[in-house]
Amino acid sequence: MDPLLDMQVFVRVAQLARFAAAARELQLSPAAVTKHVNALEARIGARLFDRTTRQVALTEAGRVYLERCLECLHAFEDAQASIGELAARPTGLLRVTAPIDFGENLAPVLAGLMDSHPELVVDLRLSNRVVDLVEEGVDVGVRVARSLDGTYVARPLARSRLAVMGAPAYFRRYGRPQRPEDLAQHRCFAFTEPRPMQELAFTRAGQETRVKLNVVMLSNNGEALMTAMRRGVGLVVAPSFMARNDLEAGQVQPLLTEWSLPGFCVYAVYPHRRYLLPKVRVFLDALAAAFGDGSRDPWWPEPGADAPVARRRPAQHPRPGTRRARTA
Template structure:
């Protein structure tokens, strides 16, 4: 059997903790995956995995061999990536997951140009707000937008997106403009509802922190829906610039409390392993950095950049 294919099968079994899960991702039968691992054990003369009916784990030798396999596979992929740089091409299917609002509004446009540059790359896209396990779900990379991120995840920060307090001009004309965060309690508020309702807001101004609690009239799982409601004059919303920045720039939304900092989200690109990345994945990460700018503290959806 192909030693390279056997190493790939073994790595996938360890990552997923299951022969059947590895078989599904590799599009092989469980029996074939088992044969690959057994061949490696015969070759090295040591048991690599402890198997029970309910649990699978690496032996001491198996863990060391797993790490070496990662290095070997990464070295092979590095060679392919270098060749890809020479030919300016990449191949295969790139599986990407991203938040629905960011994917629909921004990532889809970025993807179109990337596919033009790399005609041999196909894509599978999942735009949703569910938390995806990259390894278990078989994704090459994920875009995540969050205030903070689990430090165990591998990737890099690409940009920042600041929160803005916004409303449509007709709403301001009918209800007036709040001058302080406390004034928001007297207005119709539109709030995001996941992972829990955004009813507690914090602002900073001139070194002072102000916290308020609001009673939203409308709760939604969709930031895009809240943005449309604000455009229609239904109330005031606190939205990230990657959602509302274009409407602010066009004058369709008004920024309220401009001297009060409502915080920011960070845009990250995440991938399963730091080194073991297909050339198509590396090229797409480089493309995102190039497109969004090399400064991860910059807000590319804000005209002032901050």
């Protein structure tokens, strides 16, 4: 049998976790798919899948072999694409994953990429879980994290500042926090993934102040928290990439900017440094052009754009959590 076809069949079964689904996609019979996998297992002398009537899962040997197969297939595809100028153009399906709340930042990058390369098809998957790029057949992932574990090749793109933010409507009703400790008395929203951000560590001049927030709303969707914050319901702790437009429009104002919070880095991650297909190369270049090289925060306003509102706390303002008396 054809060893290359055996590997291609194995990879699609591994990525889809179904023999039948792989057979449909490859336009082969289920029996033929099974035959290819059996031939491959016999050739390498190891079982690649644990199979039951309900599911198909990679063995430890299967996971290692999948990674090597993808390297081989990428090398083969790269060799094919390198034959002739026409074939070297970015074409085919580009699979991308990113956190849900980063999708708005990726959309214009992908739109520009598709406009420049009409033969490119994009599959954008937004999820807050950490996606296994190899097992799920993803070309490039965008990760927002304080650090990475080194599983994949990582290309730094940007820094993103973490800040406490509020809307003018909130300040008119509840006043404006003057110190980190004041947040314990204010209505705060918390993002829940990967774990609830209910305590903050502020630093200034080498000194740290830890504050437990008075959380009145929790969500794994940052835009839901931002929407409630814009209406003056509470304060939110958010990365700069979620608030650029609001900050520039003056709808949202950052608080306690003389203090620092641990921020995030934005990375492009991909399984292998070698044998990058043209579609992956042009996307990585587009990300770098849009966001940078990891040395700056492209979403934070320029100095002077975050001037605070008047810092007064009128006596008639009720404390957070109390009902404001209606006036005639």
